[in-house]
Amino acid sequence: MTREPRRPGRHFLQIPGPTPVPERILAAMSRQILDHRGLEFQQLGRRVLSGIKGLFKTQGHVIIYPSSGTGAWEAALTNTLSPGDTVLMCETGQFAVLWEAMATRLGLKTQVIPTDWRIGADADLIEEALRADKAHKIKAVCVVHNETSTGCLTRLDEVRKAMDAAKHPALLMADAISSLAAAELRHDDWSIDVTVAGSQKGMMVPPGLSFTAISAKAIEASKSAQLRRSYFAWDDMLSMNSNGFFPYTPATGLLYGLAEAIDMINDEGLDRVIARHKRLAEATRRAVTAWGFDIQCRDPKYYSPAVTTVIMPEGYNADAYRKIVLDNFNMSLGTGLNKIAGKAFRIGHLGDTNELTILGALTGVEMGFELAGVPHKKGGVAAAMSYIAETADTTKAAAA
CATH class of the missing domain: 3.40.640.10 (Type I PLP-dependent aspartate aminotransferase-like (Major domain))
Known part of the structure; x- marks a missing residue:
């Protein structure tokens, strides 16, 4: 029986459910x-x-x-x-x-x-x-x-x-x-x-x-x-x-x-929970757009606060890309289902997720593009980071 070497740190479970349990x-x-x-x-x-x-x-x-x-x-x-x-x-x-x-x-x-x-x-x-x-x-x-x-x-x-x-x-x-x-x-x-x-x-x-x-x-x-x-x-x-x-x-x-x-x-407040999901979803979409990829949801009216489905460039298999990300960065991304199988992957941003969680996930996604040889523009993570910084709630820090 062979054993895989230990992988330090936690597994990034960025599928749209089941989500990590606090x-x-x-x-x-x-x-x-x-x-x-x-x-x-x-x-x-x-x-x-x-x-x-x-x-x-x-x-x-x-x-x-x-x-x-x-x-x-x-x-x-x-x-x-x-x-x-x-x-x-x-x-x-x-x-x-x-x-x-x-x-x-x-x-x-x-x-x-x-x-x-x-x-x-x-x-x-x-x-x-x-x-x-x-x-x-x-x-x-x-x-x-x-x-x-x-x-x-x-x-x-x-x-x-x-x-x-x-x-x-x-x-x-x-x-x-x-x-x-x-x-x-x-x-x-x-x-x-x-x-x-x-x-x-x-x-x-x-x-x-x-x-x-x-x-x-x-x-x-x-x-x-x-x-x-x-x-x-x-x-x-x-x-x-x-x-x-x-x-x-x-x-x-x-x-x-x-x-x-x-x-x-x-304890967090349901309205704050909903606002957090919307904010992290927007940060994710900004990263995807900056990379030059299309989002499966084509109309902003219907954007999901829970998951972003990313369409891969023609000729590149989403599941092969997901495996590279998993093998190299210990992160699971959601698979494409039914008619978009192999053509798209999903980034979950729901549940017990915060700014650094999603930025870490987006970093893994961008590095995965590089390793997989998937054509993309640079700066997706930077775009998400800028949005998160611009929309940060500074009232807590000011009160402290």
Whole structure:
């Protein structure tokens, strides 16, 4: 058996999720398991079930499943819809494709609005489709808020306005798996009926928890929905959650971590967290532009605060480049997915990320271009550094 030599320093995990887990969260998780029917667990359950609401900006229920975000997708569909129902979906990237494929497998009919994978969902096209649906056959509009594969963010506020303008009764469902605690999200103000998210991205917790924020309208729809569900049934969860418990064995260790993550986000302030993500995303885009590369997201209106997808020059393989970066600098960059596989790579800038983290990552990217012989202009890191310096919050230093 051969052993690789030790690599000093930490691994730079710059994929758009799972993201690095802060020490505070790791420490919180390293506790003995509780009796999940006892008083101490009940206090933990109430703490996380209440605390997570603030991050969705909702007064309603948020259900926590021991599952990936894909489980929450399934819960959203099966609890509100019936076999043969039509759902309107927007193909903004790989994760929209996967959600549509799930809907089809569950026995739903899908009406898909295509894109070139370089923008978010177009609210005008959604309104047009809903106005054409005079019989109200469309029962739900499903959109991915932040498309992790492309780095495009859908304007959910505009989608809601479009649905209201069309006077259509469909439910609005949003995938916020990579946007929760990274992008502006207002479940109640935007009248979203179902918002799903996961623990492993902006929340900074290991994979294994999903979150489902639901409106009163969605709960009412669940009473007549005929798609089969068992593990993901909302009524079982809501009944037990009312007392801080779960209908089956919960992921106690992850819930410890979630409680700490909620505290950390609130300690920083959610608005500050969102502003930090926007700022580091802009710094990243400035670096990419300075290098002379195109960004997958072609319209600034849809820029993602969580991830930037970079298009490689013609004739250069993104995965071969990513391997050079990993082998030489111990940094993982996100791979291109589906139709952009091998043609693009992704730089994640979400979760527990600060200025020096992203500058270190961008330095590795630029050095990787040099080693891989990828043609580029110099100065991408310098452009990001200048922007970060220009936009630094100096009030803390002044107060000190």
